[in-house]
Amino acid sequence: QVQLVESGGGLVQPGGSLRLSCAASGRRIFSIYVMGWYRQAPGKERELVATIAGDGSTNYADSVKGRFTISRDNAKNTLDLQMSSLKPEDTAVYYCNCYIGENYWGQGTQVTVSS
Numbered sequence: 644q645v646q647l648v649e650s651g652g653g654l655v656q657p658g659g660s661l662r663l664s665c666a667a668s669g670r671r672i673f674s675i676y677v678m679g680w681y682r683q684a685p686g687k688e689r690e691l692v693a694t695i696a697g698d699g700s701t702n703y704a705d706s707v708k709g710r711f712t713i714s715r716d717n718a719k720n721t722l723d724l725q726m727s728s729l730k731p732e733d734t735a736v737y738y739c740n741c742y743i744g745e746n747y748w749g750q751g752t753q754v755t756v757s758s
Contacts, residue, residue, distance in 0.1 A: 644669050644670070644747075645667055645668070645669045645670040645675070645741055645743065645747050646667070646668045646669050647665055647666070647667055647739045647740075647741065647747060647748065647749035648665065648666045648668075648739075648749055648750065649663060649664070649665050649737065649738065649739050649749045649750065649751060649752040650663070650664050650665075650666070650752060651663040651664050651752060652736075652737060652752030652753045652754045653753075653754070653755070654755045654757065655729055655754070655755070655756055656729075656756070656757070656758050657729060657730060657731060657756055657757070657758055658728060658729065659729050659756070660725070660726060660727045660728075660729065661726045661729060661754060662723060662724070662725050662726070663680070663723065663724040663726065663737055663752060663754070664721050664722070664723050664724075665678075665680075665721055665722040665723070665724075665739030665749055666719075666720065666721050667720050667721065667722065667741070668720075670741075670743065671717070671720060672715050672717060672720050672721070672722060672741075673697070673715070673717050675697070675741045675742070675743055676696065676697050676742060676743065677694055677695070677696050677697070677741070677742045678694065678695055678715070678722045678739070678740065678741045678742075679691060679692070679693060679694035679695065679713070679739075679740045679741075680692040680693050680694075680713060680722070680724045680737055680738070680739060680740070681737070681738045681740055682733075682735035682736065682737045682738065682754075683735055683736050683738070683751075684734060684735040684736075687735075689738065690704065691704055692704055692707055692711065692713075692724070692737070693707065693711055693713040693724065694713070695713045695714065695715060695722070701713055706732070707726075707733075710726065710727050710728045710729075711724060711725065711726050711727070712724070712725040722739055722741075724737070726754075729754075729756045730756060731756045731757060732756075733754060733756050734754060734755050734756050734757070735754060736751040736752065736753050736754075737751060737752050737753075737754055738750075738751045
C-alpha cells in the first residue's frame with residue numbers, strides 16, 4: 644500500500660509558474676511502475692495531465708504539452724509537476740496517482756489561475 648499527499652497548490656496569475664509535489668509513504672517511488680498527475684475542474688470529469696514510467700518515459704495531455712514537466716525525485720520520494728505559462732483553463736484540483744496493481748490517489752491540491 645501507499646499514501647500520497649499533494650502540496651504546492653495555490654493562486655497564481657496567468658502566465659505564471661507553480662510547482663506541485665506529491666510525497667509518497669509506504670512505498671519507494673522507484674518501485675512503482677507508473678505514476679501520474681490528474682486534474683478535475685468543477686463540473687468536469689477527472690482527466691490525465693501527465694504520467695511517468697519507471698524507465699523515465701513520459702506522456703502529456705495535449706493541453707499541457709510544452710508547458711508542464713513531470714519528474715521523480717527518488718531521494719525525496721516525491722513525484723513533482725512543474726507548471727509554466729499557466730492559463731485560467733488550468734484551474735482545477737490536481738491529484739497524484741500511482742498504479743501498483745490498483746490505483747491509489749492523493750487528496751488533491753487546488754490550483755487557481757486568475758488575475
